[in-house]
Amino acid sequence: MIGHLIHIGYPKTGSTFLRRWFAGHPQLAYQGGGIAGFANVHAIAVQSAAPREGLMYRVTSSEGLAAPDAHAEDGLDSFDRTGPGQDPREQALVCRALAELFPNAHVLVVTRGFRSAIYSGYSEYVRAGGDADLGRFFKMTRAVVDKGRGVLDYDYLIDLYRERFGDRLIVMPYELLRDDPKRFALALEEQLGLTHHPPDVRRENPSLSPEELGWYPRLARVVRRLPFGGRLRRRLLARQAHDPLPRGLRPLAGLLTRTAPSAAVSPALITEEMVAFLRGRAERLRGHPLYLPYAKDYLL
Amino acid sequence: MSSGDERLPRHLIHIGYPKTGSSFLQRWFDANPHLHYCASGFAGFATVAELAARGSRGDASSWRITSFEGLVTPVESFNPLEGGRPNETLFSNRTSQDRVCTLLGQLFPGAKILLVTRGFRTLILSTYSQAVRRGSARTFPEFCDALEKLVREGEDPYHFDWVIERYAAAFGADNLIVLPYELLRDDSQAFVAELENRLGLEHFPAPTDRVLPSLGGEELYWYPRISRFLRGLSFGDRRRRRLMIWHWRAARRNRLRPVISLLQRVREARPVTDALIPSSLTERLRGRSERLRTLPLYAALGRDYLFDGDEAE
Numbered sequence: 296m297i298g299h300l301i302h303i304g305y306p307k308t309g310s311t312f313l314r315r316w317f318a319g320h321p322q323l324a325y326q327g328g329g330i331a332g333f334a335n336v337h338a339i340a341v342q343s344a345a346p347r348e349g350l351m352y353r354v355t356s357s358e359g360l361a362a363p364d365a366h367a368e369d370g371l372d373s374f375d376r377t378g379p380g381q382d383p384r385e386q387a388l389v390c391r392a393l394a395e396l397f398p399n400a401h402v403l404v405v406t407r408g409f410r411s412a413i414y415s416g417y418s419e420y421v422r423a424g425g426d427a428d429l430g431r432f433f434k435m436t437r438a439v440v441d442k443g444r445g446v447l448d449y450d451y452l453i454d455l456y457r458e459r460f461g462d463r464l465i466v467m468p469y470e471l472l473r474d475d476p477k478r479f480a481l482a483l484e485e486q487l488g489l490t491h492h493p494p495d496v497r498r499e500n501p502s503l504s505p506e507e508l509g510w511y512p513r514l515a516r517v518v519r520r521l522p523f524g525g526r527l528r529r530r531l532l533a534r535q536a537h538d539p540l541p542r543g544l545r546p547l548a549g550l551l552t553r554t555a556p557s558a559a560v561s562p563a564l565i566t567e568e569m570v571a572f573l574r575g576r577a578e579r580l581r582g583h584p585l586y587l588p589y590a591k592d593y594l595l
Numbered sequence: 596m597s598s599g600d601e602r603l604p605r606h607l608i609h610i611g612y613p614k615t616g617s618s619f620l621q622r623w624f625d626a627n628p629h630l631h632y633c634a635s636g637f638a639g640f641a642t643v644a645e646l647a648a649r650g651s652r653g654d655a656s657s658w659r660i661t662s663f664e665g666l667v668t669p670v671e672s673f674n675p676l677e678g679g680r681p682n683e684t685l686f687s688n689r690t691s692q693d694r695v696c697t698l699l700g701q702l703f704p705g706a707k708i709l710l711v712t713r714g715f716r717t718l719i720l721s722t723y724s725q726a727v728r729r730g731s732a733r734t735f736p737e738f739c740d741a742l743e744k745l746v747r748e749g750e751d752p753y754h755f756d757w758v759i760e761r762y763a764a765a766f767g768a769d770n771l772i773v774l775p776y777e778l779l780r781d782d783s784q785a786f787v788a789e790l791e792n793r794l795g796l797e798h799f800p801a802p803t804d805r806v807l808p809s810l811g812g813e814e815l816y817w818y819p820r821i822s823r824f825l826r827g828l829s830f831g832d833r834r835r836r837r838l839m840i841w842h843w844r845a846a847r848r849n850r851l852r853p854v855i856s857l858l859q860r861v862r863e864a865r866p867v868t869d870a871l872i873p874s875s876l877t878e879r880l881r882g883r884s885e886r887l888r889t890l891p892l893y894a895a896l897g898r899d900y901l902f903d904g905d906e907a908e
Contacts, residue, residue, distance in 0.1 A: 296701055328642045331702055335635040336661055340669035343694040344687070353702070359647030385651035392650035395603045396638055396659075398705055 298352045299331055299400040300487065301393060303456075304361030305447075307415040308405040308469040312494065316480060317354045320492040325354040331397075351489060352401070361404060361452060363389045383445045387455055394459035401487065402460050406449050406580065407469040408592025409570040413447075414562045418503045426515035429508075429560050433569060440572060449577045449593075466580065470589045482585060509558035510551045570594070604631060604659045606638050606706040607794065608699060610762075611664035612753075614721035614809075615711040615776035616786075619802060623787060624660045627799040632660040638703075657796055661703075667710065668752045669695050675729040675843045676836070681822065685726055685733065685741055687752040693761065700765035708762050709790070712755055712887065713776040714899025715880045716869040723867070724809040730843040732822040735815065735867045743876045755884040755900070775892055777899060789892070810849060812866025817855045818846050877901060 300323070302313060317325035324332030324347065332353040333339055363385040393400065407415070417432050427435060440446050449466075456464045465486050472479040480494045503511065551558075577593035580586045586593065609620060624632035631639030631654060638659035640646040665673060668687035675682055699706070713721070723738050733741070745751035752758075763771050772793050779786040787801040810818065825838055845851050858864075865871075884900040887893040893900060 297698070299702060328644065330637045330640065330643050330646070333637070335641075336637060336663040337635060337665060337673060339698060340663065340665040340691075340695060341671060341673065343698055344669045344671040344691040346694060355643050357643040357647050359644055363647045363651030382651070388653050389647060389650045391603055392646070392654075395705065396606060396703060399701065 297350050298487070299397055300352045300354045300403060301360070301397065301400045302354065302356040302403040302405075303389075303393075304358030305405060305407060305412070305469075306358040306362050307412065307419060308358070308407045309472040310356065310358045310405075312472065312476065312496075313405070314356055315497075316492070316494045317356060319495065320489065322349055322351040322489050322492075323354050324350055324352070325356065330355050352487060355397075355400075360389055360393070361386070381445045381448070383448070383451055386445070386452060390455045390459055398459075399463075400460065401463040401465060402456050403465045403467070403483070404449075404452065404456065405467050405469050405472070406577070406593070407447075408589060409447060409573045409577075409594060410565045410567070411470075411562065411592065413570060414565055417560070418508060421503060421508055421511045421515075424515055426512045426519060428512055429564060437572065447573055447576060450579045451576070453579045466583070468580075468586055468589050468592075470592060471585055504552075505559035505561040506552040508560035510555075513558075514547070514551075567594070604654050604656050606703055607658045607660050607709055608666070608703065608706045609660065609662035609664075609709040609711075610695075610699075611667035612711060612713060612718065612776075613664040613668055614718060614725060615664070615713045616779040616783075617662070617664040617711075619779065619783065620711070621662055622802045623799070624662060626802065627796075629657045629796050629799060630660050631656040631658070632662065635663070637661050658794060661706075666695050666699070667692060667758060676839055681730040681732065681826075681839055681843070683731060683733065685722075685731070685738060686745055688745065688750040689752065689754070689757065690750070692752055692758065696761050696765050704766070706766065707770045707772065707794075708766050709772045709774070710758065710762065711774050711776050711779070712884070712900070714896060715753065715877065715884075715901055716872055716899065718753065719872055719876075720815075720867070720869045721809050724815060727810060727815055727818045728847050728849075730822055730839060730846055732819050732826060734819055735871055736873075739871075739873055739876050743873070743879060746876065746879045753880065753883065756886045757883075759886045773887065773890065775887075775896055777896055778892055812868050813859050813864065814849060814852065814855050815867035816864045817858055818851070821851065821854075822846070 302310070302317075304310065314325065314327065317323050318327070324342075326332050326334045326338075329335070329338075332355075333342070362381045393402070413433075413436070417429060420427070420432060425432070436446060445451055453464065453466060465483070467479065467483065471482070476494045476496050481491060483489075484491055571594070574594040577595060580593055581590070581595050586595070609617070609624075611617065621632070621634065624630050625634070633639050633641045633645075635641070636645075638646075638661055639656075640649065640659075669691040670684045670687050672682055672684065699708075719739070719742065723735055726733065726738065731738075742751060746753075759771065759773060772790070774786065774789060778789065783801040783803075788798065790796075791798055822842055825842055826835075828835075828838070830838060881901040882903045884893075885903065887900055888897070888902050897904075
């Protein structure tokens, strides 16, 4: 029997690396954006007529499954789209939809320690054109928690999926992938009963540099204040959503970064106290062998 | 509000057969507000990102639909041209059918299956029409010979009893809906009402326009001969490929109808009709739809489905 592995995220936990590995592994069938390794339903018929030998799992992968965005097309403020908050109700609906459609699937969740996840989340927010500095970003994140929206609530997500998928839920730390990709792949292969396929350790989609994180939000604020007409502003902001800055301002950002590096926003600025409000959201990971070296990252 | 308060839509997989009103059904799936359908997608989702976004909104529809008629007749390629040459794959086979059923059962064990059948004579003729539209150069006798060979080897894809048993075993007999194309052809509103009844849906009217009429008998005779003539011309690969694309497009839209009328006047040929289906083939197909015999909707269709003991017209 060929199994189905659904990789649900979280965002910024090495998804690009994993997808490259899925695509290269001879015992896995993966198609970017597709479902169960199929680009569309036609591919089921075609691949069944000419099946691939040795296949053990078909793979579906989207980090949006752990952090769904029901309003992606509604043009909400970029913080809502890219901030670290997740709506628990939306997470539950996606989990139920997956369980209803694919009740026999294995589910892979990759988590990331809180400080690093917040820092990376800030980088994503800035990439998407966010103009808040780190301090305001934290305040907005806290406000999200106060409004009842979840933030990196691993226990909640694990309970959701454990209830529907039982022992077929696999939870792994991003930190292992970051420190030792080969061991990460071996651990996943062991859980799925796969033979070893070495991962390609090329790094893609790296976070913004601390200097860029310092300057981009400031420049984004300037761009937003420029006296454009409505149409031009909309076009510029739409472009900004795909690119941290309008292309014409990139050299300026580079120049500022070189001349005033003191504005850098480094991971060290995020202290343990700042993320203390997230304590108690990763208790299900306590005692998990793969998480023992990273207990501090998860405030365990 | 807890997500547990909301009723989740179920999943219906429409697997075919080809030439049994799939385009009609897909238009109905698409327009029906109680159904969530996306052409070529899975359960109404084109991509996994869409599943994440729309799945998280909840869903007011009653059923999520996957629909592709080729699921019950899988082949290695559905492209009319392969490497610049016409794809002459005419039939699926039992082994591939079995693999698709296994795969769907493993992936979507909770789904309901919709199978639309069609009486053998019109199914053969219409399948030939589809092959001709795709640029096939096979004549009708050659087509029937190829099918008969598969039937003799037990590898043809038209063993309705086998397909029904296979899907009933994989999904449960209660999760298999089998309906006759003849009902859709004769009374599309009744067909839709029957399907709605089986799915517990509120009524939504059927579309009324016909999308892709089959080719006429004369056209079925001449298109393959034109295709063969064009293939015999000594062109370079590139020019031949362009010519094949032109012919495929012309056949698909029946653009050569005036030329064929002229050819028919110059040299009258016997139109291709189901009367040309050899009795040796129909006799081999007899008794392969016995599971339909007891279904009320098939009661008057014994001759179409070649039930044992019912004489063919």
